[in-house]
Amino acid sequence: MKKLTSLLLVLVLAFSFSMTAFAADEGESATGTANFANNETSTDVKIIVSTEASANLSATVPLTVTLAVKNDRSVVAPTNYAISNTGAVAVKVTNVKVAGAAGYTFVSPLAAEKQMDLALNAINLEDHDEATGATVTGTTWNVAAGGSLNLTFAGSVWADDISSAKQVFTITYTIAAGTHA
Numbered sequence: 001m002k003k004l005t006s007l008l009l010v011l012v013l014a015f016s017f018s019m020t021a022f023a024a025d026e027g028e029s030a031t032g033t034a035n036f037a038n039n040e041t042s043t044d045v046k047i048i049v050s051t052e053a054s055a056n057l058s059a060t061v062p063l064t065v066t067l068a069v070k071n072d073r074s075v076v077a078p079t080n081y082a083i084s085n086t087g088a089v090a091v092k093v094t095n096v097k098v099a100g101a102a103g104y105t106f107v108s109p110l111a112a113e114k115q116m117d118l119a120l121n122a123i124n125l126e127d128h129d130e131a132t133g134a135t136v137t138g139t140t141w142n143v144a145a146g147g148s149l150n151l152t153f154a155g156s157v158w159a160d161d162i163s164s165a166k167q168v169f170t171i172t173y174t175i176a177a178g179t180h181a
Contacts, residue, residue, distance in 0.1 A: 094174045
């Protein structure tokens, strides 16, 4: 009886580790296009003619960052917020755009709630509106192949009563091959 109970427990344990996997129905895909049928799928491969070997760029940009606002309205930012170049050629940030959210705006100096006076790597974000952004230059915006560009916030925020993290702006970075002189 003990052997039968042990065998039953082993089988129950083995089956508990199994996973059920579901394939997408015909016509479903992550991009919403019909490209999966008969257990086959395909990838569209495109080419571009370029005189530079740097036509393919690979970089990662963090999706979120949380800034802490102290009682004196100054911000404390994480020290590991960075753009990483995972490619084989140097890249540079060429434009930075910001867009306020949740009623927050960029102004200098602060005059009321829901205002931000922030700089990113010593550039004033008030000058980088969401419509056009602003061109950034200088070697501090270069990212060597395999390297990273640390992004540092400084400034202050006049926050309303926030008890949990709230999105207050979005940053859009434009990245290109090469380096600033």
